[in-house]
Amino acid sequence: MSSKPDIEGTYVFGIEDNRRGYALNKLCSTFTSAENRQLFLGDEASYCDKFDLSPEQRSAILERDWVKMLDLGGSIFYIFKLAQLDKKSVQYLGGIFTGMSTEEFIAELKAGGRHFG
Amino acid sequence: MAEIIWGLATSHVPSIGAAMDNAKTHDEYWSPLFEGYQPARDWMAQHTPDVVLVIYNDHANAIDLDLMPTFAIGTASHFPVADEGWGPRPVPPVLGHPELATHIVESLVDDEFDITVANQLQVDHGLTVPLSVYTPEPGDSWPCPVIPVLVNVLQYPQPTAKRCYALGQAIGRAIASYPENIKVAIFGTGGMSHQLSGERAGLINESFDHMFLDKIQTDPEELTRITREEYIREAGSEGIELIMWLVMRGAMNPVITRIAETYHVPASNTAAALALFENSENPS
Numbered sequence: 001m002s003s004k005p006d007i008e009g010t011y012v013f014g015i016e017d018n019r020r021g022y023a024l025n026k027l028c029s030t031f032t033s034a035e036n037r038q039l040f041l042g043d044e045a046s047y048c049d050k051f052d053l054s055p056e057q058r059s060a061i062l063e064r065d066w067v068k069m070l071d072l073g074g075s076i077f078y079i080f081k082l083a084q085l086d087k088k089s090v091q092y093l094g095g096i097f098t099g100m101s102t103e104e105f106i107a108e109l110k111a112g113g114r115h116f117g
Numbered sequence: 118m119a120e121i122i123w124g125l126a127t128s129h130v131p132s133i134g135a136a137m138d139n140a141k142t143h144d145e146y147w148s149p150l151f152e153g154y155q156p157a158r159d160w161m162a163q164h165t166p167d168v169v170l171v172i173y174n175d176h177a178n179a180i181d182l183d184l185m186p187t188f189a190i191g192t193a194s195h196f197p198v199a200d201e202g203w204g205p206r207p208v209p210p211v212l213g214h215p216e217l218a219t220h221i222v223e224s225l226v227d228d229e230f231d232i233t234v235a236n237q238l239q240v241d242h243g244l245t246v247p248l249s250v251y252t253p254e255p256g257d258s259w260p261c262p263v264i265p266v267l268v269n270v271l272q273y274p275q276p277t278a279k280r281c282y283a284l285g286q287a288i289g290r291a292i293a294s295y296p297e298n299i300k301v302a303i304f305g306t307g308g309m310s311h312q313l314s315g316e317r318a319g320l321i322n323e324s325f326d327h328m329f330l331d332k333i334q335t336d337p338e339e340l341t342r343i344t345r346e347e348y349i350r351e352a353g354s355e356g357i358e359l360i361m362w363l364v365m366r367g368a369m370n371p372v373i374t375r376i377a378e379t380y381h382v383p384a385s386n387t388a389a390a391l392a393l394f395e396n397s398e399n400p401s
Contacts, residue, residue, distance in 0.1 A: 003274070005345070010315045010349060013271060080313075084202050098318050109386060114321065
């Protein structure tokens with residue numbers, strides 16, 4: 001059994017997540033090439049076919065279900081490359097993850113950030 | 118003998134680099150952070166090293182899911198600037214210092230620290246943003262060669278804080294045994310508190326950050342006793358990057374002098390800090 005800590009409201013990306021999310025993260029990793037970015041934007045579905053995605057991972061990518069991507073083993077550092085293709089900021093994602101608008105999320109950070117515990 | 122002359126602890130938030138690349142450092146949002154950098158920048162410009170070691174983590178660019186070295190050192194003569202998904206940063210290519218890097222690898226392995234060797238490595242914002250914090254306007258080239266030192270902070274299990282500190286101590290011994298008389302600066306990068314995903318996204322923990330900023334100078338041993346779980350719980354899933362500051366600290370002398378410090382919330386989703394330390398003379 002893994003010693004990976006279980007922390008509420010927090011994804012701790014571990015080896016099992018790497019295994020589960022491999023295809024999804026691998027797809028996002030290819031966006032470090034401008035050619036691949038164009039190929040993806042030209043035909044997202046065909047691009048997805050090149051990777052061994054689960055049906056859930058495939059629809060999460062195509063529907064931009066960011067929470068689902070993380071739940072299916074996505075790592076924020078890979079998923080962020082897809083968000084950047086959509087010209088979405090890390091504050092936009094923060095808003096999605098916390099049920100806020102981007103503006104509300106930015107305002108919370110400017111006010112000193114969100115505090116827990 | 119090579120000598121570490123100073124250590125710089127700094128956040129490596131990509132948007133700090135973007136603010137410099139897009140001439141936004143005087144904007145209302147960014148100016149407090151960059152004004153905070155100025156005393157350190159002025160001092161560093163008067164105390165130039167011959168080479169810098171940058172302790173950092175890659176962000177899904179040079180290192181992917183296939184191979185995840187816990188610690189690695191770049192031994193190449195040059196390191197291209199990575200395209201992270203939106204084109205490479207418009208900064209000069211990074212030149213390495215193969216002779217010192219090779220010496221450090223050999224010394225570490227003889228010291229029973231089995232480090233991974235990166236013969237080819239693209240460097241991302243984790244390395245180039247700290248270089249820009251040091252040298253905001255490099256022109257055509259960075260002021261000196263750079264040795265990248267990579268730490269896995271993306272995938273659990275990350276190395277323990279204690280192991281990072283021990284690595285730093287071993288790096289310190291390696292540098293001290295290098296026969297050439299050169300001056301070295303060491304950068305510990307990442308942090309401070311931040312979390313990018315999950316319901317706790319946007320987490321900032323000022324009291325933890327200030328404790329860490331204090332103890333990194335005065336009592337690093339105490340910071341080595343903080344567990345990975347506590348780092349993630351207190352500083353956020355990405356705040357665990359702070360363990361990389363302990364590599365820098367371990368390489369420095371037991372007593373160090375604080376030259377400058379700044380702390381600012383927010384830089385993007387992060388509590389950004391800079392702390393600059395001069396390596397005090399070893400008591401002989």
